[in-house]
């Protein structure tokens with residue numbers, strides 16, 4: 302018997318004889334003891350009995366076998382059971398499940414930024430860097446140097462220098478990076494307002510000159526496990542069910558693929574992460590009603606439940622909200638409220654988490670974040686724009702990791718909830734930082750961390766068109782947790 306995948310030789314033999322084989326005919330021949338001999342017998346028989354026949358189908362082959370009596374169709378081969386991979390449990394390490402109330406007082410914001418400063422300073426200190434209070438620099442003698450950890454309040458580009466207004470709990474101060482500073486200048490250009498950085502300073506007359514800048518970043522010696530669980534995580538986001546632009550056809554191709562249990566990739570998928578904007582929501586932006594196919598949020602969730610019910614139950618489905626879900630817009634967001642959970646769970650089981658969230662699968666840490674602040678970073682970072690996002694999405698995520706903060710620039714378009722402890726600091730270096738929101742798929746490895754944006758399932762919107770953003774529609778990113786290799790899957 303030929304190997305089950307060795308159909309090519311049979312097909313070529315049939316073609317040489319001037320015949321085409323149907324899929325069923327090929328399967329019967331592949332399972333016979335002597336596929337080529339059986340085929341030649343069938344061809345000889347057909348030539349004599351039906352010279353005009355050019356297509357050999359299963360029925361004909363069975364009939365010939367019966368007529369000639371020389372060949373015996375083999376017993377049907379028992380198909381192997383698909384291998385079921387034992388996936389480790391998906392553990393939710395951290396998220397904000399509750400609806401949190403704040404009063405909007407100045408003290409709340411002070412505590413929030415103090416917490417951000419202290420957490421980011423600790424990341425720097427953990428590398429063995431010692432800091433003095435910023436207030437001490439006034440006491441420094443000429444040409445003396447010291448290192449401080451500061452939050453950048455403002456930056457100005459002048460003809461001769463970049464001027465930073467900085468703050469730590471002791472005081473505020475102005476420091477300069479001269480334009481002729483070369484390497485330091487290059488580092489200074491990556492410093493964003495509201496970020497916390499380490500600065501080595503030197504007093505030159507009455508001016509304080511920056512000698513070096515240290516981002517919290519990922520340490521060079523950061524260790525990542527060389528192997529993880531033998532399974533894939535599939536990352537998708539921004540499905541936008543309810544929108545007229547939702548590409549149902551592409552998502553059906555995805556569902557069709559995810560149900561192919563014998564596909565080598567599919568059978569290894571143990572978890573799908575749905576990184577926000579499952580539904581399009583209602584009233585998310587002015588004039589949205591014109592772009593909605595389903596105008597009720599409830600109905601959008603019912604439609605989502607039906608669609609998600611087609612994902613095999615053996616696959617864990619983790620779902621966090623985005624800016625289109627009916628939850629608080631300020632970060633951190635809680636999971637969708639109970640009524641919507643119930644609707645979704647009428648279709649299948651899900652793991653509901655807030656945004657952002659950290660999950661652990663085996664020894665792999667995944668930091669999940671819908672990515673609302675990506676819009677701010679795209680506006681702020683030089684040489685990045687919506688129209689160049691296909692090339693630069695990795696660079697934007699890299700800036701986030703360098704700042705070790707999911708929304709490093711305050712006061713732009715990302716509302717933040719001033720909690721006592723800043724939940725958006727990336728305190729622990731993850732194995733994967735997974736985002737969505739900007740609808741452009743991209744994968745980058747940065748200092749051992751996989752930076753991923755999983756694209757979308759919604760056709761270009763009018764806003765995206767006006768911004769020159771071309772979404773990557775119908776995309777999923779597969780991450781092999783064993784070796785951290787990735788694959789961008791395109792459906793269509």
Ligand SMILES: [Fe+2]
Nearest residue numbers: 539578738739
């Ligand atoms: Fe979206």
